[in-house]
Amino acid sequence: MDTLIEMRGVKKNFGDVVALRDGNFGLQSGEIHSIVGENGAGKSTLMKILYGLYPPDGGNITISGGGHTETLSSLSPKKAISHGIGMVHQEFMLASEMTVLENVILGFEPRKGIGIDRASAIAKIEEYGSAYNLGVRHGAKIRDISVGEAQRVEIIKILYRGANTIILDEPTAVLTPMESAKLFKILLSMKDGGKSIIFISHKLDEVMAISDRITVMRGGAHVSTLDRGKTSIPELARLMVGRDIFLGASPPQARPGKxxxxxxxxxxxxxxxxxxxxxxxxxxxxxxxxxxxxxxxxxxxxxxxxxxxxxxxxxxxxxxxxxxxxxxxxxxxxxxxxxxxxxxxxxxxxxxxxxxxxxxxxxxxxxxxxxxxxxxxxxxxxxxxxxxxxxxxxxxxxxxxxxxxxxxxxxxxxxxxxxxxxxxxxxxxxxxxxxxxxxxxxxxxxxxxxxxxxxxxxxxxxxxxxxxxxxxxxxxxxxxxxxxxxxxxxxxxxxxxxxxxxxxxxxxxxxx
Ligand SMILES: Nc1ncnc2c1ncn2[C@@H]1O[C@H](COP(=O)(O)OP(=O)(O)OP(=O)(O)O)[C@@H](O)[C@H]1O
Ligand SMILES: [Mg+2]
CATH class of the missing domain: 3.40.50.300 (P-loop containing nucleotide triphosphate hydrolases)
Known part of the structure; x- marks a missing residue:
């Protein structure tokens, strides 16, 4: 498989806080690659750097595609988008009083004469709907749709901007199990369609179910990148936290009072x-x-x-x-x-x-x-x-x-x-x-x-x-x-x- 993205030795400080001291991450074309790690390990920061939202303080990013390779010390969102990188953030960023369609085309309105070519935008949204199970109602306002649908809108929005690499930062944290299952179908059909996906989650069972490879981060640094078939939930938990985790212990019998x-x-x-x-x-x-x-x-x-x-x-x-x-x-x-x-x-x-x-x-x-x-x-x-x-x-x-x-x-x-x-x-x-x-x-x-x-x-x-x-x-x-x-x-x-x-x-x- 071809390597699409290679981040090496990426550093980022916020004042005295070291968010990343040695961020390393490689993405291959057509894979689903998960990133796991404790809260504050630097997962979102690393991905925001890849999406051009933060300039790193050190390290470099190599992006390949279309037959050429470019090494950069930082990106901007515009540059990231031009390299086909799109991100669905941990906190959604849609305008709630606007419709699905308006949100998707915001800033990228297709023109027809002096007006907006709504028909071509709607046709594109419908095309994504059938290609990747991304059903949405384009006329509905964001405030009236479910969280699951809002997330599909976010994904459509980045596909609309031409993304081939899709970063999803904890997309399932706010989803019901049924909606998560739906999202996984979407991710798998995007993968089949040749997209590459970066998936961040704390739910290790999901990570084990969906990933081809898994990168573990700790304290702002890369710990390990593993093939899904060669690791397990306990191993991932141990690499993340540095100790064994027991969630199963049952509490003593309740003694309810008034x-x-x-x-x-x-x-x-x-x-x-x-x-x-x-x-x-x-x-x-x-x-x-x-x-x-x-x-x-x-x-x-x-x-x-x-x-x-x-x-x-x-x-x-x-x-x-x-x-x-x-x-x-x-x-x-x-x-x-x-x-x-x-x-x-x-x-x-x-x-x-x-x-x-x-x-x-x-x-x-x-x-x-x-x-x-x-x-x-x-x-x-x-x-x-x-x-x-x-x-x-x-x-x-x-x-x-x-x-x-x-x-x-x-x-x-x-x-x-x-x-x-x-x-x-x-x-x-x-x-x-x-x-x-x-x-x-x-x-x-x-x-x-x-x-x-x-x-x-x-x-x-x-x-x-x-x-x-x-x-x-x-x-x-x-x-x-x-x-x-x-x-x-x-x-x-x-x-x-x-x-x-x-x-x-x-x-x-x-x-x-
Ligand atoms: N804009 C910012 N200003 C100051 N500190 C920040 C900023 N963004 C992140 N940090 C700090 O950088 C560190 C890494 O944060 P980051 O959001 O990347 O963690 P994360 O791995 O995504 O965690 P979580 O699982 O909780 O989402 C944290 O200590 C955080 O407090
Ligand atoms: Mg985060």
Whole structure:
């Protein structure tokens, strides 16, 4: 096979932070090549350099194609695009008020006289649709389409710009298992069509399923590049983290106490018809983890927002420690004993415009340990934030770092650390391990179990069924805005929870 891209000895610093000290990566034509590594290992930075978003501080990049080879010390996005390199970012970059078609052609509008040749653009979008399983509705607005469809739009957008090398940075972190399976079909058909693909993921089972080769990075450097057939998940995990990882350990038997959170018959308007809550009731006791399983979009996000006070409820009650809180503001609910790890670290979880310490003190700034005479003590705030960052190994452990400089997984770890640090009687944990590396998954799961041991009532919402099964004492399954069944962990398994997730009755599920 021909080598398309060769990155050698690539270096990149951000101030004092060394993001890459020895980035090496080679891509062959027509392969799917995965990159794995801990949060902050430098995966996104290396790929942003390849896409021309950052100039490297050292090293070189050799790009071959069309019969000639060029070695460069840096690229620009324009240059990358002219070499057929396209990137789908970790955080989507589509304009939500514009249509699919408008987003695809933005900046590359096909002209016909003085107007835009919409017909030829639509024909091209449809052509990609049938060639690579990339079905999208070109007239729909981005804000009305699912995450899976938005991602297909991102892929079409880069194909439209002529990409032959496609970089996907954690594309499956936000997808349901069904959508991920769909994406893999797309990747395989693009590979069959002669495209080369770079795939970043923390889900090692996906990496093992889809890749031809796998590159492991650690601490800003290349560790190893392996053939898929000659490695295994435990080996990859060990190379990434530098130690063995155990996710399977089962926690001791729960000793549930009194009910901490009680929801009674709540009705909540939804983002989509299927996701409006239609009379949800449940209770979470002190010292237990109640997991919510379900295919994304069946009301889980609405449920979390309704509990946190971010979405008004039409009917029903939410009681926290015996007190009705359904009309309270989010801050009042926090004061009443609630903490909340929101599913989206960038919108609800962090204020990206400020630094880490402000993000850590944002809802505890009135408390005695960081303020005196009504003023925030910056030094104390910094130390409080540093201590929380250390607990979850947020890298870099710098309270003055701007929030937007953190890598995706480190931002997630920071949000988890802040919320768990309140040690509130009730923790609402939505997708707590989204985008974090396997070592950090182990740590976060361990901390959730410790909080449960201390008597915290935890409501866990996760689209990862394996996670729900690994952590929960009881599992409630949501389907079309209702709870279709609640199973005790000792009777739950992938089959019966899966049946409830697809709308089967609790009776059907119990027979499995
Ligand atoms: N724009 C930036 N400003 C300052 N520091 C940055 C910036 N971008 C990245 N970094 C730092 O560089 C390091 C590597 O980050 P990068 O985003 O490449 O990691 P990653 O391997 O993609 O991690 P993740 O799995 O969490 O996405 C991190 O320590 C990060 O904090
Ligand atoms: Mg990243």
């Amino acid at each position: 009910t901490v959170l009680e929801i009674d018959n709540i009705w909540v308007p939804g983002e989509k018809e299927l996701s409006k809550l239609r009379g949800v009731s449940l209770g979470v006791k002190s010292g237990e983890i109640l997991g919510i399983a379900g295919v994304n979009g069946n009301g889980q996000s609405e449920l979390a927002e309704a509990i946190a006070g971010l979405r008004p409820i039409q009917r029903g009650s939410v009681r926290l420690l015996g007190r009705a809180v359904e009309s309270d503001t989010p801050l009042a609910r926090r004061r009443a004993g609630m903490s909340h790890i929101p599913e989206d670290r960038n919108i609800t979880g962090l204020n990206r415009q400020t630094d880490m310490k402000d993000n850590f003190i944002c809802s505890s700034f009135r408390e005695a340990h960081i303020s005196s005479h009504g003023l925030i003590d910056r030094g104390k705030a910094r130390e409080a934030a540093r201590a929380r960052m250390e607990t979850f190994d947020v890298r870099p452990c710098d309270p003055d770092a701007p929030a937007q400089s953190l890598s995706g997984g480190n931002a997630q770890k920071a949000v988890v650390s802040r919320e768990m640090g309140y040690d509130a009687p009730f923790l609402l944990a939505a997708q707590p391990t989204r985008g974090v590396d396997i070592g950090s998954i182990e740590r976060i799961r361990g901390e959730l179990n410790k909080a449960r041991e201390r008597g915290t009532a935890i409501l866990l919402i996760s689209s990862d069924l394996e996670e729900v099964l690994a952590l929960s004492d009881r599992i409630a399954v949501m389907y079309e805005g209702r709870i279709t069944g609640i199973l005790d962990i000792c009777e739950a398994n992938e089959e019966n929870v899966g049946l409830l997730m697809t709308g089967h009755s609790a009776e059907d599920a119990r027979d499995v």
